[in-house]
Amino acid sequence: ELQYPQQLNAATALIDDTIARFGADRPCLGSPGETWTYGDVLARANRIAHVLTADLGVVPGNRVLLRGPNTPWLAACWLAVLKAGAVAVATMPLLRRHELDKINATARPAVALCDERFLDELPPEVAVVSFGTDLQARCAAHPVTFPDVATAADDVALLAFTSGTTGRPKATMHVHRDVLAIADTFSAHVLKPRPDDVFAGTPPLAFTFGLGGLLVFPLRAGASVLLVERATPTELAAIAAEQGVTVLFTAPTAYRTILDAGVGHLLAGVRRAVSAGEALPAEVAVRYREVVGRSLIDGIGGTEMLHVFISAADDDARPGATGRVVPGFRAEVHDVDGRPVPDGTPGLLAVKGPTGCRYLDDPRQRDYVRGGWNLTGDVYVRDAEGWFHHVARADDMIVSSGYNIAGPEVEELLATHPDVVESGVVGTPDPERGAVVTAFVVLREGAVPGPATARALQDHVKAVGAPYKYPRRVEFVDALPRNASGKLLRVALRERAAASPTEPEAPAAH
Ligand code: 3UK
Incomplete structure (x- = not known):
């Protein structure tokens, strides 16, 4: 307490x-x-x-x-x-x-x-x-x-x-x-910050991820913070090495970009590297550990909860899982009626603790806080050891031919293909299937955006995951749309998919 x-x-x-x-x-x-x-x-x-x-x-x-x-x-x-x-x-x-x-x-x-x-x-x-x-x-x-x-x-x-x-x-x-x-x-x-720690990172102070990590945490500990106005991921890594940064805050895509650019070793002096805002792909977590020698600290937080309430630790992380409940908070996985589901079963993440949601003058308060629990809108699975595994935002679940498919899970499967930098996977309404899994894919340099690559990606997903999850539509894009806090804008992808009718199975080259 x-x-x-x-x-x-x-x-x-x-x-x-x-x-x-x-x-x-x-x-x-x-x-x-x-x-x-x-x-x-x-x-x-x-x-x-x-x-x-x-x-x-x-x-x-x-x-x-x-x-x-x-x-x-x-x-x-x-x-x-x-x-x-x-x-x-x-x-x-x-x-x-x-x-x-x-x-x-x-x-x-x-x-x-x-x-x-x-x-x-x-x-x-x-x-x-x-x-x-x-x-x-x-x-x-x-x-x-x-x-x-x-x-x-x-x-x-x-x-x-x-x-x-x-x-x-x-x-x-x-x-x-x-x-x-x-x-x-x-x-x-x-x-566990120390007064000699040097904090740095990219989230704006207006995003509570940044407010905590780049102002409240360092000052509470007597540490210092290096505020950078704008930095690409590789610039951030260079700054970290030059300025002796020991605690770093940025988004999963930035860590991925740093590793892809081959400059992960610049983070060797960073004791704690926090990733939040979106799910951290297991592949990025694994590569970070290989290159830097410590685990990334994945943490889920939210504007409503102010900051992180479930996280891994630098010496206690499981790639593919977000983490465990932060001391001081409680977290459960609930069914739609607010009853806890057994471990191993997906359900709605419910959290309570010293912080919580108080919307200013907004009826949506009723949806977010139910029975004293904050419902973040995420689907999670808790395993028997208390690790929480992110499935998707409830809105990002795709129901296709009766199957429940999590967009982020298909993104993870695609990310294991060597031609893929990143992808955004959404459902497109379909009269027969209800929805069709649609992938917007950013390819690595040198890979050819065309039907052959699309087919290869589809076959890959069928091979490494349950076949029904494969994207029936694949579109190649130069970049994915993101909002001001760096989150993938799946809404924009859904609109885009609905606006451009493509023949399923015959993806157009971009
Ligand atoms: C998603 C994650 C999987 C999740 C935030 C740390 O992101 C922050 O606040 P927002 O209000 O969004 C909250 C929603 O984002 N999310 C965040 N982190 C993760 N999903 N793994 C994660 N590690 O859907 C959540 O409900 O923009 C994050 C600290 C303060 C923050 N405000």
């Missing part, structure tokens, strides 16, 4: 309390050009908190929209918002006006703090202060100390928007206690 005082400000805990434990002169936030010590971060966050409250009239409970790529300024603004007792609404840098309009309408921020290079897409009705120059100039007029607002542990600290691809975006509310709870469960028990 985690115990927190009733009065709790997560930003005070992450900065002021960490300084009290480890001192102010240690490195805290780094970017390619500079390093801010804990003392620098404290002074800047405090001054920004004065700007928010004194200059901009922000009061506790107001929401403050944040926008920008991962930089020390963005991180300091996030801490300042919490110090002021306000609610941080961080937005993904890739979002454009249309998406920001929806977020603005739901969150109704009092003011926005925005990287000066990212002002363009903000809705005109939002009052905005840009950082660094404008905000920096205002900061100079304020003292480096600030009396942090004495928030309650269960006051809302942040709104995080789900990466959902249909309908109105859902805002999830997380309280000050939740922010510390993710550090004191997954990070403390699985990552």
Whole structure:
């Protein structure tokens, strides 16, 4: 059981309390050009908190929209918002006006703090202060100390928007206690960070995967974090080697790309490499272990749960399984009526723990939380040893001629063919079969996109998996569509498949 005082400000805990434990002169936030010590971060966050409250009239409970790529300024603004007792609404840098309009309408921020290079897409009705120059100039007029607002542990600290691809975006509310709870469960028990650790990675701070891994976890441990604005997977590997990164956060496709490029050895100094957002293909997990000598830490988390609740560990991983329940959480596999199913049987993943789903003003709360359990929308199997195996998102199950086929499973089978870089597998409606398994495939350089390769891939799937799972339709594409947090957009593939009627069994060359 985690115990927190009733009065709790997560930003005070992450900065002021960490300084009290480890001192102010240690490195805290780094970017390619500079390093801010804990003392620098404290002074800047405090001054920004004065700007928010004194200059901009922000009061506790107001929401403050944040926008920008991962930089020390963005991180300091996030801490300042919490110090002021306000609610941080961080937005993904890739979002454009249309998406920001929806977020603005739901969150109704009092003011926005925005990287000066990212002002363009903000809705005109939002009052905005840009950082660094404008905000920096205002900061100079304020003292480096600030009396942090004495928030309650269960006051809302942040709104995080789900990466959902249909309908109105859902805002999830997380309280000050939740922010510390993710550090004191997954990070403390699985990552076991030390003050000399150097964290880095690619997820935006607006994605709670990045917020935890690239701000909350390092600061809770007195460690430092290197914030990179943008990096290809191979650039990330080079940065990790050059900068002595020891804890790394990125998506499964990035690890795969690093291994494919033959630069996996650059991660030799990384003690903990976390993969989340999508299922980690077993093949990638195996190759990573061979090349780097440690296991990737696969973890499933979610915006609704704030962070990871089932994970492997660097010294305890099983390729093909996500992991085991993180201490502090409970997880079960349920049938549609909410009853636990026996081990070995697929069902709906149900989770409870110190964090959980609280949608802001949204009837979909009723679907996500049932009988006290959070239903993530994933189909999972638990084995007798307590390992959880990801099957698919419930929406990504394909029912074809009465068979239940998980799109991601067919993707795994395809990934074992040497010509395949990656694939996205969805169902296309079909009058006879209900749905037809359709694979969008990215081929390795040199492989020929055409009927012969399609046939070879189909035969391969039939040979390594149950034959009924083979993709009756195969389409070759240059890249797969992904959303702002790097997830495969299966909805877009379904639309594409439905829009381009192809003769089954006679795939067109791309
Ligand atoms: C899927 C996974 C298999 C799964 C997230 C870590 O991804 C995060 O949050 P989102 O709200 O999406 C949640 C959904 O993504 N998923 C995530 N990780 C895995 N599926 N294996 C995995 N390891 O469908 C889940 O329900 O975007 C991940 C930490 C914080 C996060 N917000």
